Amino acid sequence: MEELLxxxxxxxxxxxxxxxxxxxLFDVNLSVSPGEFVAVLGHNGSGKSTIAKHFNAILxxxxxxxxVKGIDTKIEEKLFEIRQNVGMVFQNPDNQLVATVVEEDVxxxxxxxxxxxxxxxxxxxxxxxxxxxxxxxxxxxxxxxGGQKQRIAIAGVIAMRPDCIVMDEPTAMLDPKGRRExxxxxxxxxxxxxxxxxxxxxxMDEAVQAGRVVVVDDGKILLDAPPKEVFSKVxxxxxxxLDVPQAAELAFELKQSGIPMPDGILTEEECVAAxxxxxxxx
Amino acid sequence: MITDITIxxxxxxxxxxxxxxxxxxxILTIVYIVILFINQGVFGxxxxxxxxxxxxxxxxxxxxxxxxSLKPVIPLIIFTSVLNIFFIGGTVIxxxxxxxxxxxxxxxxxxxxxxxxxxxxxxxxxxxxxxPIALTDAIERLLKPLKYVKFPVHELAMMMTIALRFIPTLLxxxxxxxxxxxxxxxxxxxxxxxxRAKALIPILIPLFISAIRRAEELALAMECRCYRGGEGRTRxxxxxxxxxxxxxxxxxxxxxxxxxLMNLFLPxxx
Numbered sequence: 001m002e003e004l005l006x007x008x009x010x011x012x013x014x015x016x017x018x019x020x021x022x023x024x025l026f027d028v029n030l031s032v033s034p035g036e037f038v039a040v041l042g043h044n045g046s047g048k049s050t051i052a053k054h055f056n057a058i059l060x061x062x063x064x065x066x067x068v069k070g071i072d073t074k075i076e077e078k079l080f081e082i083r084q085n086v087g088m089v090f091q092n093p094d095n096q097l098v099a100t101v102v103e104e105d106v107x108x109x110x111x112x113x114x115x116x117x118x119x120x121x122x123x124x125x126x127x128x129x130x131x132x133x134x135x136x137x138x139x140x141x142x143x144x145x146g147g148q149k150q151r152i153a154i155a156g157v158i159a160m161r162p163d164c165i166v167m168d169e170p171t172a173m174l175d176p177k178g179r180r181e182x183x184x185x186x187x188x189x190x191x192x193x194x195x196x197x198x199x200x201x202x203x204m205d206e207a208v209q210a211g212r213v214v215v216v217d218d219g220k221i222l223l224d225a226p227p228k229e230v231f232s233k234v235x236x237x238x239x240x241x242l243d244v245p246q247a248a249e250l251a252f253e254l255k256q257s258g259i260p261m262p263d264g265i266l267t268e269e270e271c272v273a274a275x276x277x278x279x280x281x282x
Numbered sequence: 283m284i285t286d287i288t289i290x291x292x293x294x295x296x297x298x299x300x301x302x303x304x305x306x307x308x309i310l311t312i313v314y315i316v317i318l319f320i321n322q323g324v325f326g327x328x329x330x331x332x333x334x335x336x337x338x339x340x341x342x343x344x345x346x347x348x349x350x351s352l353k354p355v356i357p358l359i360i361f362t363s364v365l366n367i368f369f370i371g372g373t374v375i376x377x378x379x380x381x382x383x384x385x386x387x388x389x390x391x392x393x394x395x396x397x398x399x400x401x402x403x404x405x406x407x408x409x410x411x412x413x414p415i416a417l418t419d420a421i422e423r424l425l426k427p428l429k430y431v432k433f434p435v436h437e438l439a440m441m442m443t444i445a446l447r448f449i450p451t452l453l454x455x456x457x458x459x460x461x462x463x464x465x466x467x468x469x470x471x472x473x474x475x476x477x478r479a480k481a482l483i484p485i486l487i488p489l490f491i492s493a494i495r496r497a498e499e500l501a502l503a504m505e506c507r508c509y510r511g512g513e514g515r516t517r518x519x520x521x522x523x524x525x526x527x528x529x530x531x532x533x534x535x536x537x538x539x540x541x542x543l544m545n546l547f548l549p550x551x552x
Contacts, residue, residue, distance in 0.1 A: 058506065080508050083506055083508050084508060087506070087507075088503075090499060090502070092496075092499060094451055095495075095500050095503065096500065096503035098443070098447065098500065098503075098504060099443060099447060100415050100446045100447045101415060104518065104519075108504075108507055109508055110516075111515050111517055111518060112508040112509045113508055114514045115516060116516060117517060117518055117519070117520050120516065121518055140450070142450035142454070153503075157506075160507070
């Protein structure tokens, strides 16, 4: 299968032209296939957001190449094609809504692309229904909660019908309820519309839901594997300042003290089931 | 504290006036102001104020809203009236020392006051019945021809939209910063004017910094959604002129014609 996003030997230096330039990415090789749900995990300053910003040409590589659907992101004439194919959602929902009415905001990208009005109307309604915000279409953004605003931002992006959505810590500023809403929306998009999702996060429980987890540390890719495999490496993750999900950590500690817990426990339910089974066997 | 913020003075409704095309409303408001100023006689004022009263009734705007919008202009009215009464020469009807009051002065003072009041009430009707978004939209479309003389119409409208969008956000933020500074012992309420102005500095600086940061992020988000200025942009909502707008234009045209005719043929009674 052809890769949708592909970074080859990607290096990136901030303030490249100045003396005090700081290299934040070192030889990153990463590819994402259509339909995948990839979580990029790392602590603050690990370079995970910098990787994300390369996928729709906000940043251009200092070394190496980034391809979107086979197009080199350095080609300036293809900029809008790339941005239409890779939608981007940011951390602060307030700072990415442009218009004073929800539906106008969702229409913003389509208006920029010069889509005819009736087609815009159709796609805006569709996008709002997908994120479950259709009833709020005539509200003003400041009347909405953080989670709702973030869903509007997602609607604004999916209205462009991108192949892939890159989300840069979309839940970092939300309360638990808002986080849940946004995560459900992301999963729905990935499962029912087969949109490729790249989720940048530092929440372990969000990464668990992805199909593949990429752990970034100090500008390098440390691990790139399914969640079960990644989170079984408890000690490695802790050494780079990351936590593992609580259930995984409990299972790990129990195993260390000689209790035969099975491998690959990630969620509370799995942990409860395993413990129950062990207790019954006794 | 600041929870429900209404921007401008839009009074939501679904009346005939509310549903007029905002472009037509702007043009008709300008025509109405012209009518007020070309009119020379009493009958013209009766006609134009009657028209305004009928429009307010149709729009269903309560009387207190009209009074509220007229309140700030009272000093201006008093000021121009005094000037007109004392400094316009003509048939003297009262004299005391160097102060003279003429018949023409009083007449002009009354006319001018009526004009100012009707002008404010008329233009308020526009903002009461048109949402700020619709107004911005209409202004963008009406100014479109200016694009040919390189006037940045789209940019202007975009700025207005973003300003409208961020007013509540920034108000909310100001509120938060004020609370944060108060929690650290900032005294915002006491002292003279200069002290209070100084006390605002620790509020304004964080607000400006955050506004600039917001602007940066918003610009990035806009670029990610393929924003490239007004070139080749389409709009989801198209404005269409309807029968309603034709009726409104007709009524206003009749009024204009009426006032012109009255000016020409009715001798100025007063």
